[in-house]
Amino acid sequence: MSAFRTVELAGWGRYPRRPGPVAHPRSVDEIATLLQGGGIIARGNGRAYGDSAMGAAATLDLRRLDRMLAFDAQSGQLVAEAGVLLGDVIAAFLPQGWFPQVTPGTKFVTLGGAIAADVHGKNHHRDGSFGAFVDWIDVMNADGKVVRASREEQADLFAWTVGGMGLTGVILRAAIRLRPVESAWIAQQTIPAPSLRHAMDAFEAADDALYSVAWVDCLAKGPALGRSLVITGDHARAADLPTQYQSKPFETPRKRRLSLPFDAPAAALNGLSVRAFNALYWKRGQRAPRHRLIDWDSYFYPLDAILGWNRIYGRRGFLQFQCALPLETSETGLAALLSETAKAGQGSFLAVLKRFGAQESRFSFPMAGYTLALDFPANARTFALLDRLDAITLDHGGRFYLAKDARLAASSLHRADPRAETFRNMRREAGLDRAFASAQSERLIL
Amino acid sequence: MKDTVLVLGGRSDIGLAVAHRFAAAGHPMALALRNAEDLEAARADIALRHDIQASLHEFDALDTGALRGFVESFDPVPGVVVSAVGAMGDQAESECDPTAAALVMRSNYEAPSQALELFAGRMEAQGHGTLVGISSVAGDRGRASNYVYGSAKAGFTAYLSGLRNRLSQTGVHVVTVKPGFVATRMTEGMDLPAALTATPDEVAEAVFRAVERHRCVVYVKPIWWAVMRVICSIPEPIFRKTRIGA
Numbered sequence: 001m002s003a004f005r006t007v008e009l010a011g012w013g014r015y016p017r018r019p020g021p022v023a024h025p026r027s028v029d030e031i032a033t034l035l036q037g038g039g040i041i042a043r044g045n046g047r048a049y050g051d052s053a054m055g056a057a058a059t060l061d062l063r064r065l066d067r068m069l070a071f072d073a074q075s076g077q078l079v080a081e082a083g084v085l086l087g088d089v090i091a092a093f094l095p096q097g098w099f100p101q102v103t104p105g106t107k108f109v110t111l112g113g114a115i116a117a118d119v120h121g122k123n124h125h126r127d128g129s130f131g132a133f134v135d136w137i138d139v140m141n142a143d144g145k146v147v148r149a150s151r152e153e154q155a156d157l158f159a160w161t162v163g164g165m166g167l168t169g170v171i172l173r174a175a176i177r178l179r180p181v182e183s184a185w186i187a188q189q190t191i192p193a194p195s196l197r198h199a200m201d202a203f204e205a206a207d208d209a210l211y212s213v214a215w216v217d218c219l220a221k222g223p224a225l226g227r228s229l230v231i232t233g234d235h236a237r238a239a240d241l242p243t244q245y246q247s248k249p250f251e252t253p254r255k256r257r258l259s260l261p262f263d264a265p266a267a268a269l270n271g272l273s274v275r276a277f278n279a280l281y282w283k284r285g286q287r288a289p290r291h292r293l294i295d296w297d298s299y300f301y302p303l304d305a306i307l308g309w310n311r312i313y314g315r316r317g318f319l320q321f322q323c324a325l326p327l328e329t330s331e332t333g334l335a336a337l338l339s340e341t342a343k344a345g346q347g348s349f350l351a352v353l354k355r356f357g358a359q360e361s362r363f364s365f366p367m368a369g370y371t372l373a374l375d376f377p378a379n380a381r382t383f384a385l386l387d388r389l390d391a392i393t394l395d396h397g398g399r400f401y402l403a404k405d406a407r408l409a410a411s412s413l414h415r416a417d418p419r420a421e422t423f424r425n426m427r428r429e430a431g432l433d434r435a436f437a438s439a440q441s442e443r444l445i446l
Numbered sequence: 447m448k449d450t451v452l453v454l455g456g457r458s459d460i461g462l463a464v465a466h467r468f469a470a471a472g473h474p475m476a477l478a479l480r481n482a483e484d485l486e487a488a489r490a491d492i493a494l495r496h497d498i499q500a501s502l503h504e505f506d507a508l509d510t511g512a513l514r515g516f517v518e519s520f521d522p523v524p525g526v527v528v529s530a531v532g533a534m535g536d537q538a539e540s541e542c543d544p545t546a547a548a549l550v551m552r553s554n555y556e557a558p559s560q561a562l563e564l565f566a567g568r569m570e571a572q573g574h575g576t577l578v579g580i581s582s583v584a585g586d587r588g589r590a591s592n593y594v595y596g597s598a599k600a601g602f603t604a605y606l607s608g609l610r611n612r613l614s615q616t617g618v619h620v621v622t623v624k625p626g627f628v629a630t631r632m633t634e635g636m637d638l639p640a641a642l643t644a645t646p647d648e649v650a651e652a653v654f655r656a657v658e659r660h661r662c663v664v665y666v667k668p669i670w671w672a673v674m675r676v677i678c679s680i681p682e683p684i685f686r687k688t689r690i691g692a
Contacts, residue, residue: 003635026631067491078494081487092495 004034004058012310013049014317015378015406016439021058025065031170032144034060041438042170044110045085048117049320050406052165056437060170062112068092069173076178077135082112082171087304089178090296095250098178099235099296101133105352107301112171117403118163118364120371122211122233122300125203125357129366131162133177139169142435146172160426163364165402167427167436167446183249185236186211186299192286196226196335200370203355206232211299215285217278218351218374221342225335228353229285236293252295274348303350313377320404321386322373323393324356330370333396337372337389344385348375363423365401373404383407402440410445420446449525452476454505454561459630460580461530462488463646467654468526469496476524478505478516507531507557508549517564526657527565528578529558532599534632540594547594554598559605562620566609569618576657578621579606580649583665586624586674589690610662621656625649625666626673642667 004021022043025031034040039057046053053059066083076098078089086100087107093099104119113119118131127133136150139161147169149158161168191206193199199214206212209232216228238249245251303309310318325333334353341351351374358368374389376382390412393400399416400408414420424446427433440446451468453461456477465475469492477492479485482502493500505516517523535550562577569575584592585599603622610620627633627643644652644666652666665671677690 067487068494069487069490071494088495092497096497 009054009059010046010317011048011050011053011406012046013319013375013378013406014310014313014315015319016051016054017317018054018439020054022055022061023058024061024063027065028140028146028172031060031062031140031172034058035140035142035144035170035435038434039437040170041436041441042082042112042116042166044083044113044116045108047106047109047113048403050404051439051443052117052403052405053113054439056439056442062110062170065172066110076180077175078178079173079175080111081173082110082115084111085109086111086114093178094181094184094296097180097182097250099181101177101179102127102130103300104130105301106304107297108304111174111176112166115162115171115174116164116166118361118366119403120354120356120366122213122354124359124366125207125212125355126210128357128359129163129361129364130176131361131364134162135175135177137161137171137175138173140172141169142431159362160423163361164423165363165441165446166438167423167441168430168432169436179235181235182238183236183241183245184252184296185241185245185249185293186233186296187236187240187291188231188233188294188299189291190285190288191230191232191290192282193226193228193230195223196228196331196338199226199228199230199353200331200334200355202228202230203370206230207355210234212355214353215281216338216351216353216372217282218338218341218348219275219278219345220282221339225342226338226353227282229282233294233299241293252297313375317378318375319378319382319386319406320373320375321389322371322401322404323389323398324365324367324371324401325369325393325396325398326367327369329396329398333392333398334370334372336392336396340385340388340392341374344381350375363419365399365403367399369398371401373401402444405440405444408444410443413444420444448473450474450476451526451528452478452503452520452524452565454478454507454527454529454558455531456502457485458530458532458632459646460625460628460649461528462492463650464528464530464653465492465500466495467647467650469493469498469500471654472496472498473526474498475500476503476520477501478503480504480506507561508552510556510560513561513564517561517568523565523568523572523575525574526576526578527562528580528653529562530580531558531561532580532582534592535595537592537594550594551598551601554595555601555605559602562606562609566613566618566620570613570616573617575617576619576621577606577609578623578653578657579603580623580625580653581606583624583626583670583674587678587685607663619660621653621661622663623649623653623656623666624663624670624674625652626670628666642669642673 004023006019009020010017023034041055042060043053062083065081068080070079102121114130118129120129191202193202211233214228214230220227354371356366359366451473453465455461457479469475482504489500489502533553540547581603582599584596585603606622627638649666656664
């Protein structure tokens with residue numbers, strides 16, 4: 001029987017950090033028992049950046065619920081427990097010609113976490129978010145009862161739980177659909193865009209590509225503001241592979257794995273090194289071949305190749321900022337966000353821009369328009385900058401991604417997103433607010 | 447088609463890890479345990495992750511009378527049989543309750559030895575096969591804190607040694623695997639020294655490699671070989687006064 005033990009907890013950004021009781025249940029019955037104290041949040045593989053998966057009172061680490069239960073090769077439906085990693089799904093099913101329909105930028109997320117945050121991928125403009133491919137979920141409610149929810153039965157619970165940040169119950173199992181693919185390779189195209197306008201034009205022109213994303217040089221100013229490499233991709237067909245790969249389309253060359261086993265000194269990442277990196281990346285991107293075949297791991301998960309890359313920001317950790325802006329205000333809003341970032345000279349290694357398609361959901365993040373993600377070392381200047389970025393987002397009718405957030409003010413969230421109030425009322429009426437709570441939900445008054 | 451691997455005591459963390467390891471190498475898996483249907487999720491997981499066949503078999507290692515029938519229910523006989531049968535028990539309870547002590551002794555010595563003996567007979571008849579017994583370093587020397595469990599493991603280790611030697615000319619190989627501390631459900635909450643503690647996956651890797659390389663006796667963490675050489679070389683009059691002896 002698993003019991004709570006106090007350990008230091010943090011999200012992937014390693015800010016905030018604080019000790020808290022954590023249990024590692026192995027069964028549904030254990031979870032029901034562990035829920036009794038209230039103030040619980042379920043935690044997957046800890047890839048939310050801030051305090052989403054740090055329980056208000058205690059945390060349930062669900063990684064031991066990690067079994068795949070059934071697969072239907074006709075429909076591509078996989079039934080699995082919440083603690084299964086997306087990377088495990090790929091390892092098991094890519095050799096048989098299946099890939100996740102939607103994947104975030106890391107394969108080290110659990111299915112439960114992906115559903116709770118309703119994560120998006122590079123194909124959001126075409127396919128929507130992770131939740132669009134979830135057929136049903138089994139959720140444990142505050143009384144320890146397991147309820148199966150789908151678009152047909154318990155539809156409200158389903159709608160609130162997808163994107164509900166674990167605040168509607170414990171996601172135990174899910175049925176998700178996989179995508180049939182002909183190879184493990186992506187046909188990638190790189191389009192250098194010398195300004196924000198060019199980048200947005202490139203996104204609109206690339207609407208047909210299944211995947212699209214842009215890396216933004218967030219230190220470029222003036223006419224070069226928002227200069228980007230827009231990178232599109234589609235699953236390569238077996239017939240399009242070079243002959244040496246055609247007989248084994250699901251095999252890719254083995255790669256070296258690097259890891260960062262220690263914290264980099266905070267000074268390693270300063271204005272100068274970030275500027276140099278951004279300038280170099282832009283320069284090399286312009287010269288790189290426009291069309292190339294790239295293996296799935298390098299295409300979708302370049303950072304996963306460096307295990308523990310979050311330590312590059314040093315012991316104090318780092319903060320992510322990710323907002324979505326409606327289409328009408330995207331250009332002016334993105335320009336304002338990027339100018340403010342460039343002005344602060346606080347540029348990040350990873351500035352990522354992405355076109356979102358339309359999405360109707362109860363509490364999920366994506367909306368038709370553009371999303372911008374930035375990361376910064378956790379220090380006083382960053383906190384001040386992020387407050388200014390919040391204000392710009394609010395002025396442009398945007399909203400914030402809770403899976404990235406570690407410090408947003410409750411007032412900003414509720415101003416940005418009236419759905420937050422509805423979500424909170426629903427939780428109160430259903431008696432969920434006392435049973436399920438994270439450090440984030442308390443901070444944001446959810 | 448690779449050999450089917452049968453894991454006796456497939457419910458334990460070590461048994462499951464062993465199953466995953468052989469399945470990852472493409473072996474069809476059979477798991478034998480009590481209340482086998484409880485393990486359907488784990489069976490499906492093994493089959494789906496590794497794209498192999500996996501089956502569950504009802505098996506009570508302590509039901510001596512049923513052992514022959516169980517062993518004969520496999521046709522053909524699995525190419526590899528791994529015994530992860532065992533129970534740590536509670537030393538204090540075993541000291542005052544002979545029934546509890548008998549359960550520990552039977553679970554760690556009698557039951558796995560007899561089951562492997564019956565599989566050995568069938569493998570001998572066909573002229574090939576590999577038997578693996580997961581014993582323990584606790585069987586290398588009796589200590590005050592766990593000698594009921596340790597003595598049963600000692601018996602099992604000796605049994606495996608004898609079986610290996612009996613079968614030496616038959617094409618049937620016997621492997622003895624001796625884990626030290628292992629971080630499992632059984633040891634959850636105990637304060638184990640990290641350098642000496644293996645994960646179930648490390649035990650499984652050791653089992654897999656020992657089978658591939660036809661090893662006879664392997665310690666899961668090599669440091670345990672050295673530790674046990676030292677422990678076994680201490681004369682009993684001194685050993686009984688040391689903390690290790692306790």
